Amino acid sequence: MAVMNMIQALNDAHKVAMRADEDIVVFGEDAGYFGGVFRVTEGLQKEFGKERAFDTPISENGIVATAVGMAAYGLKPVIEIQFADYIYPGYDQIVSEVAKMRYRTAGEWTMPMVIRSPYGGGIYGGQTHSQSPESLFTHIAGLKTVIPSTPYDAKGLLLAAIEDPDPVLFFEPKRIYNGPFSGHHDQPVVPWSKRAEAEVPEGHYTVPIGKANVVREGEALTVLAYGTMVHVARAAMEEADVDAEIIDLRTLVPLDIETIEKSVRKTGRCLIVHEAPRTSGFGAELSALVTERCFYHLEAPVERVTGWDTPYPHSYEWTYFPGPARIKTALKKVMAD
């Protein structure tokens, strides 16, 4: 076991995977020599050479498209989109090509690849360094969407994603790269090293894709969250002193519906928390699923706590961010009667 923050854990996952499989190639803007603006790919070029870890032109479209060609050849690309806000120029290749290739050719060509990207707010990044576009991918059949919330999960899920036969969107909550976040921006950040989830095994292990993690068992209500919001929701529940069952989804598609259903049937109440804008966010799908499948167990309507339906404003970071206050308001509603 080593103690790692999320960046180190992700970096380690790359190394473990690349040592074991010569077909893995890593590339992206600034991802080669420099190791990425968040340093997740640091040292890869040095250890594995320029042909396996390299910088690319600033073309998210070209990055994804060449990854498609490489996957067709038989390589396993693990690519970085510098910020999730910049994934849109590559959206056509992801939606029209990566996602549909296995299907349209009935398995003749497949697209095993990982598209990593830091996402989410809370860092004063303004409109174009704060977005959470996950639901734009969960709508697309053929893609898997994974979001870790701890160093342990980050490494294990990234290794699982790399080994997965299908394309995986791997969104990394950049706000918690260095330490978990309670949602109270005025409190100092606790580094990961103070937390058990920063205990990361050396070498190879995986955290399975498609399995949620019950991070806290409870009876009063079920909280569904992922990424940064797992920590914010947890802090809010502790502060409110509610016996919440908190589920870290880890994978949005395919979703661990079993764990969710079991929990909601038990608690009868459900609160969903995400950073992305509310309308057509992934919370909508979760809410619909929970209602469809657990309606007769529900004692109150499913509630969503989300970012607002506005772009992410630079200076009103904390009005936008779904922090403890917003969660507690929704909690009151969901616990009412």
Place this chain on the structure above:
Amino acid sequence: MAVMNMIQALNDAHKVAMRADEDIVVFGEDAGYFGGVFRVTEGLQKEFGKERAFDTPISENGIVATAVGMAAYGLKPVIEIQFADYIYPGYDQIVSEVAKMRYRTAGEWTMPMVIRSPYGGGIYGGQTHSQSPESLFTHIAGLKTVIPSTPYDAKGLLLAAIEDPDPVLFFEPKRIYNGPFSGHHDQPVVPWSKRAEAEVPEGHYTVPIGKANVVREGEALTVLAYGTMVHVARAAMEEADVDAEIIDLRTLVPLDIETIEKSVRKTGRCLIVHEAPRTSGFGAELSALVTERCFYHLEAPVERVTGWDTPYPHSYEWTYFPGPARIKTALKKVMAD
């Protein structure tokens, strides 16, 4: 009054608008001389000249981007994306620029424009001529999303969209361009001329954006649909002989929540029908909203009838398409107990 099919009604809307406002320019692939592959822009170049109606290079990105520049100048671009399946190369300009411009500049620059695109299946168009990507736009704050279901609405809504101060995604259900569709593909298509909704006033009128249309009043349940599915749902309800209240949403964002709430509170049951894939489709948002706002009036869980979570397969068109059989199965569920 004139009798028009949906293509003629849309064509007429362009002419009425362009005659009244010299700042309207229309462009897109094959949209100039030829008048578009579906002929919606036929005759515009002839009447308004090449500078106001012209062909473009095959670059959806360039089409949207130049429209942004033109809107910044003060023109009102009404652009055509040949098929909604081809909108993705322009997705970055739409999401990052068109949608956010008013907000990021606090109103200094605005983006009044209409992005028209034929969408939806039922025409044996295969994976890339059948998609319904509306929920990829409803998630984006700053965009409006409009979908007509009749010639009357098509003209009135397009005129309203052109006059709207904000950018409007205007998706046209191509399956019903020439006539409504019951969902029974083995039955002959009835042309629009046989229907009252094909009575289209000459000249200017608008159908307001943000207002749904109760196409049929009823007490047993509320059906929410838009585009082609309004007709399919209606046919299914008639065949099942259920006293359904059918609401044609017309606008997805901003949604006419009042009409929806009122109806569901009355009927206590809600069925949502759309062609797009289920997961994170717009039905998820509708389901979540209805549950959040009408939970205590609901006698059964909200049901969704949707396309499947696969790409649109060419030869299994009618297995994919959410036709009468699928609607009736869901109806049984929603009417149970």
Place this chain on the structure above:
Amino acid sequence: MARSERRPNRPALALHVPEPPYRPGDTPDYSNLEIPEAGSAPRPDVACDDSETHPLVNHLVRVLDDDHKAVGPWDPKLDPEVLRKIYRDMVTVRIFDDRMYRAQRQGKTSFYMKCTGEEAIATAAAAAMDAEDIHFPTYRQQGLLVARGYPLVKMMCQIYSNSGDHMKGRQLPIMYSDKEKGFFSISGNLGTQFPQAVGWAMASAIKGDSRIAMGWIGDGATAEGDFHAAMTFASVYQAPVILATVNNQWAISSFSGIAGAEQATFASRAIGYGMAGLRVDGNDALAVYAAVRWASERARSNNGPTMIEFFTYRAEGHSTSDDPTGYRPKEESEAWPLGDPIERLKAHMIGLGEWDEERDSALHEELSAEVRKSQKEAEKLGVLSDQGDENKESMFEDVYAEMPWHIAEQRDAALKEGE
């Protein structure tokens, strides 16, 4: 209202909207079109600096002269067997196209696209490359499959979306794919395959392989961002790839001027990326062969990518959904001066004494019979119009390697549907 701010000392600006020389009703006349003489283009060494090729981007590599003789430095001096093979492939493609076009008109499938007039390009390119090299084609390179010996029956099964279609009817007709033949899955989205070809070539280079890739795009689709991504990545990493633009002068109803051809040739795009560039008579099978051969040797010897523009003419409609008389003169295709690639190669072979009318008739008969026979065989497996929904559960497979619960639920629901 948009406020124009013209000042008295400034001229009024004006928008230029390109217009093709002829529209329906006009009489097309290409007598003033400057066509470089066959044999006049120099042929630089395959390892030359890219700048040595740049005069060629405004020229036209042509081998067959007006008397159908092969002339000049680009003459590939092909074995007559190779000529006959290319010829046979071209004729096969044309007969196949006619047949399938009719099948669509007969309601046996939903859609078809011909490549009439462009047959030389894919078939001669296939002949010039190794069988192991890969192509990332558009929908107008059916000639690659034919040339590589892909069974016509299988092509037809794809067109009919019947039980012989290994893609299970999921793709629009003519969106073929065959891994074994090095023919990448055709996409409905224009342009996407172009940078994918570069990625495949990069992978081949990363692995120290010797196979190269060829990417294909239409003149209209060069406007997509994918074109630029392909050019940029190919140039930066000096990928072993041939990037081919098939300039058939039309993109559905818009002429190549709407894609930029009024201002520069497509081949000249190569210059800005420091890439070798060639402009080639696409209706001259020998020129096509020679150019692709040159570019493939260049790529294979680590001398970098080449952009080739094949100059040709789309002699028929865009697809079965299109009637070109709405936007160009009916007579234009005949007025087009570069001729029919099949006729030209035939005349060349006859001139060489390697072909004659008798063998030609025999070949046509043989190939027509083969196509007919293939069609019969394919139709035994059904045509689109009689597709029921037997086996409909197959449409839920292959979204992922393993079917997740939500798709399994949907499959189960679909199977029960209508019960």
Place this chain on the structure above:
Amino acid sequence: MARSERRPNRPALALHVPEPPYRPGDTPDYSNLEIPEAGSAPRPDVACDDSETHPLVNHLVRVLDDDHKAVGPWDPKLDPEVLRKIYRDMVTVRIFDDRMYRAQRQGKTSFYMKCTGEEAIATAAAAAMDAEDIHFPTYRQQGLLVARGYPLVKMMCQIYSNSGDHMKGRQLPIMYSDKEKGFFSISGNLGTQFPQAVGWAMASAIKGDSRIAMGWIGDGATAEGDFHAAMTFASVYQAPVILATVNNQWAISSFSGIAGAEQATFASRAIGYGMAGLRVDGNDALAVYAAVRWASERARSNNGPTMIEFFTYRAEGHSTSDDPTGYRPKEESEAWPLGDPIERLKAHMIGLGEWDEERDSALHEELSAEVRKSQKEAEKLGVLSDQGDENKESMFEDVYAEMPWHIAEQRDAALKEGE
């Protein structure tokens, strides 16, 4: 496992990954860099055929020689007042940058970006165009605002996201916008503004206006599809636009070779679109002025677009989030041979007898005082770090012209939050 299929008669392919000449630890040496002599570039007529400019895409338009004298056909022969104005603007930008960089370091805002070494480009470009013309800039053209007399206080209010920011704190610092000054809203997404500039220019042409547009992009961002869209649409419609690539040789940590500069100049991209192209010493204010003047006259007289590459060097880090010593030698910026644009113009003016050290010190003092004073004034309206959430309802405005019910509900919820 990917299977390499190398055959014995074929060489092994290899991937080329460009590498800058120097990395941290190396001693940069540019003595072998070929820099064309000042005055040596010919100056074609503004209405010339685009091909006449093509030799210039591999040349460098330079006016100031080694003795800081203006030489050659591109000498714009500017009035000393104009020289002093450009100089003043450049110095203002540099002082402003230093000040705001420090403000960020002091925690007064979240982010800042300098344009050190590149000051000549935006300021001289602004001087060469009409005040009514519009710019679609990147984040490194603060010089345009300064040159056009936009109040420094307003720039600072934007940087501080305080109550003086007319964009209500919604944009990241330095993402300015000012309609009146013809400065389009800067986007965080690279490249998007480039084809937007073309669209604006097309609109101006459609309306018979006389105003032209200038689009700006960085060397790294030229790889985006937007670059190609801009070039294509500008060429097809012969839009009255100047498309400028600021090649400062770095894109965060990657050198310009990763964007294609190893194989060709950015200016040479013009050729493939049949567009005029110029390559210009971006550290020579007179050359910048002359080139932009030439291109603007060309555009304004309906002679079409021009692509200009400004060759320069990003002398400092990418932004306050970047430390360049991680990827390039510390000494590189000083080793860079094209010098400091401010020093060069200063020496030129002194040589002309239009400037002296005394006036220079006075100017620096005056401008430093002005910047300091502006900063004080701006800070009166607050800095980012002391932003509370007063007025937080403003963040719900301007998503649409009229607030729809769902956003109104969210605003109401936000206002009640934490109560």
